[in-house]
Amino acid sequence: MKIIEIYSEAKSPVFSFEFFPPKTVEGETKLKATIGELKKLNPGFVSVTYGAGGSTRDKTIEICTEIQTVYSIPSMCHFTCVGASKEEIKSILKSVENRGIHNIIALRGDPPKGEGKFTPPPSGFSNATELVEFIRQEKFSFCVAAGCYPEKHPDSPTLESDTHYLKQKVSAGVDILVTQLFFSNKVFVNFLERARNAGITSPILPGIMPITSYSQIQRFKEMADCEIPLDFINDLERVKDNPSEFMRVSLSYTIAQCRELLSMSPGIHFYTLNQSTATMEIMKALQK
Ligand SMILES: Cc1cc2nc3c(=O)[nH]c(=O)nc-3n(C[C@H](O)[C@H](O)[C@H](O)COP(=O)(O)OP(=O)(O)OC[C@H]3O[C@@H](n4cnc5c(N)ncnc54)[C@H](O)[C@@H]3O)c2cc1C
Structure with a gap:
C-alpha cells in the first residue's frame, strides 16, 4: 500500500x-x-536504509520485500543517487517496483568520507530533486518520500536557501516528507512554519531517535548536525553512570516530545537503530 494512502485513510x-x-x-x-516485536505496535509502514555509497543496495531491497511478504507490513525503500548512472538507477528502480514495493524515499546521499562536497556520478544526478523528476518522468508508480532538515541541511548556506530547494524538490513530485532527527520541538515548529509559508503542503513526518546511551549524544549531534537542548543533556549527564535511570530520563523526554509533536503532525517516524526496547516503551506511553 502507498504511504500517502495510509495517511489519508x-x-x-x-x-x-x-x-x-x-x-x-x-x-x-x-x-x-x-x-x-515492533509489528505488535501495528506500524503504518517501516523503512529500510540504503548504505553509504549504495553499499547495501541488494540487502535493502531484499529486507523491504521480506517485510512485506513475511510480516505483511508496507515497506519504504531508501534510495540514493550515489555511485549510479541514470540507466543503473532506472534498472534498480524497476527491480524495486517488480518486487511489489510501492514506496521509495528518494535521497541524494552523502559524499564518501573525507570528501567534503557531493560530486554527481558520471551520467547521474546532482541532487534528490533530479532523482524525483526522473522517477516521475519514467512513470514509476511509487509513492515518493524525500528527506527534509528542520535545522537545515549542512550543505545549505541559509535556512532560506534550504527551504527554496525543498520547495523545488516537493514540486518535482514528492508526496511526503520525513525529517532528519531533531530534539527540540521549537525547531520543528519553526520549520513547519517556513515550509507551509513556502507553499509546501505535503504531510511532514517528524523523525525521532531516542537516546539510549551517553556516547550517542555527541554522535547524534555530529551525524545529524542537530541541537540537543542543554537542560536535556545536563539531565542525562547526571545519570550517565546508571543505565536504568539513564533510560528513564531519556525516554521521559522523548515521550513528552512525541506527545507534543502529535498535536501538529500526522504521525511519527522512529529511527530504531534495529532495537525495539526504547521504541516499545515510548509507544506504550503514547498509546495509553
Ligand atoms: C529521512 C532521511 C532518510 C535518510 N536515509 C538515508 C539512507 O538510507 N542512506 C543514505 O546514504 N543517506 C540517507 N539520508 C541522508 C541523506 O542522504 C543526506 O542528508 C544527504 O546529504 C542529502 O540528501 P537529500 O536527499 O536530503 O539531498 P537534497 O535534497 O539533494 O539536498 C542536498 C543539499 O543540496 C541542496 N540543493 C538541493 N537542490 C539544489 C539545487 N538545485 N541547487 C543547489 N543546491 C541544491 C539542498 O538545499 C541541500 O543543502 C537520509 C536523510 C533523511 C532526512
Whole structure:
C-alpha cells in the first residue's frame, strides 16, 4: 500500500519505524526479532536504509520485500543517487517496483568520507530533486518520500536557501516528507512554519531517535548536525553512570516530545537503530 494512502485513510496517528540492513548473521537474527516485536505496535509502514555509497543496495531491497511478504507490513525503500548512472538507477528502480514495493524515499546521499562536497556520478544526478523528476518522468508508480532538515541541511548556506530547494524538490513530485532527527520541538515548529509559508503542503513526518546511551549524544549531534537542548543533556549527564535511570530520563523526554509533536503532525517516524526496547516503551506511553 502507498504511504500517502495510509495517511489519508488513517483515523489515528500513524507510527513507522526505520531499520538498517545488518552486516552480520547475528545482526540479521536481531533485526528479525526487532521487526517481530515492533509489528505488535501495528506500524503504518517501516523503512529500510540504503548504505553509504549504495553499499547495501541488494540487502535493502531484499529486507523491504521480506517485510512485506513475511510480516505483511508496507515497506519504504531508501534510495540514493550515489555511485549510479541514470540507466543503473532506472534498472534498480524497476527491480524495486517488480518486487511489489510501492514506496521509495528518494535521497541524494552523502559524499564518501573525507570528501567534503557531493560530486554527481558520471551520467547521474546532482541532487534528490533530479532523482524525483526522473522517477516521475519514467512513470514509476511509487509513492515518493524525500528527506527534509528542520535545522537545515549542512550543505545549505541559509535556512532560506534550504527551504527554496525543498520547495523545488516537493514540486518535482514528492508526496511526503520525513525529517532528519531533531530534539527540540521549537525547531520543528519553526520549520513547519517556513515550509507551509513556502507553499509546501505535503504531510511532514517528524523523525525521532531516542537516546539510549551517553556516547550517542555527541554522535547524534555530529551525524545529524542537530541541537540537543542543554537542560536535556545536563539531565542525562547526571545519570550517565546508571543505565536504568539513564533510560528513564531519556525516554521521559522523548515521550513528552512525541506527545507534543502529535498535536501538529500526522504521525511519527522512529529511527530504531534495529532495537525495539526504547521504541516499545515510548509507544506504550503514547498509546495509553
Ligand atoms: C529521512 C532521511 C532518510 C535518510 N536515509 C538515508 C539512507 O538510507 N542512506 C543514505 O546514504 N543517506 C540517507 N539520508 C541522508 C541523506 O542522504 C543526506 O542528508 C544527504 O546529504 C542529502 O540528501 P537529500 O536527499 O536530503 O539531498 P537534497 O535534497 O539533494 O539536498 C542536498 C543539499 O543540496 C541542496 N540543493 C538541493 N537542490 C539544489 C539545487 N538545485 N541547487 C543547489 N543546491 C541544491 C539542498 O538545499 C541541500 O543543502 C537520509 C536523510 C533523511 C532526512
